Amino acid sequence: MKKIIKTVITVSALASMILVPTFSASAVGPYLDTGDVDNNGRVDVNDVTLLQNYLAGDATLSPYEAYAGDVDFNRVNDVVDVSLIQSHIAGDYKFIRRSTPIYFNYVVNLNANFDSGKAMVGMPVTFVSNAYNSADPFTYEYLVNGEVVQPKSSADTFTYTFSKSGTYKITLNCYNAFDVCNEKTIYYTVVDPYESDTPVICGIHSIVVMP
Ligand SMILES: [Ca+2]
Numbered sequence: 771m772k773k774i775i776k777t778v779i780t781v782s783a784l785a786s787m788i789l790v791p792t793f794s795a796s797a798v799g800p801y802l803d804t805g806d807v808d809n810n811g812r813v814d815v816n817d818v819t820l821l822q823n824y825l826a827g828d829a830t831l832s833p834y835e836a837y838a839g840d841v842d843f844n845r846v847n848d849v850v851d852v853s854l855i856q857s858h859i860a861g862d863y864k865f866i867r868r869s870t871p872i873y874f875n876y877v878v879n880l881n882a883n884f885d886s887g888k889a890m891v892g893m894p895v896t897f898v899s900n901a902y903n904s905a906d907p908f909t910y911e912y913l914v915n916g917e918v919v920q921p922k923s924s925a926d927t928f929t930y931t932f933s934k935s936g937t938y939k940i941t942l943n944c945y946n947a948f949d950v951c952n953e954k955t956i957y958y959t960v961v962d963p964y965e966s967d968t969p970v971i972c973g974i975h976s977i978v979v980m981p
């Protein structure tokens with residue numbers, strides 16, 4: 771049987787919803803002061819002590835405290851940060867930047883990579899995402915119909931092969947450096963391939979963004 775591939779737009783009840791690019795406005799949250807490890811509004815010896823205790827294994831730091839205590843912004847809390855905070859308190863050192871804004875509603879995008887495959891049963895599809903306007907590094911967790919299909923990691927893409935036709939809820943939970951989660955959900959429709967004397971029909975990517 772001669773197979774001819776043809777694409778057809780998948781239509782679902784959800785298609786009546788507005789198709790828009792995945793985008794959300796960012797909003798500025800409070801600022802984190804560099805070196806203010808305990809986040810009490812001033813940089814003093816107590817911040818040095820807390821960081822030293824953490825390095826000695828005698829204290830834990832929240833993501834906010836760890837970020838404020840990484841005063842050379844190399845994503846590591848170590849003795850260099852302790853020394854720099856001490857120098858700062860003594861007036862001998864100025865931090866690279868004095869504060870960092872915390873964005874709670876930062877921009878998260880999630881889409882199918884339209885070149886990765888057709889939206890068809892048995893065909894791997896790669897989803898891509900990115901986030902910006904907040905403190906990085908970002909981490910990403912992906913869910914299909916509420917089930918985690920790719921655990922939280924630095925990977926901003928995931929590939930999934932659908933075994934049944936239908937409309938799927940694809941969710942991205944994105945976390946910024948402060949572990950603040952922003953969610954993005956899309957609906958993605960997958961169709962069955964079939965063969966006949968007329969062209970084989972398969973789906974193209976049909977995405978509906980949650981309002
Ligand atoms: Ca402090």
Ligand SMILES: [Ca+2]
Binds near residue numbers: 843845847
């Ligand atoms: Ca550091």
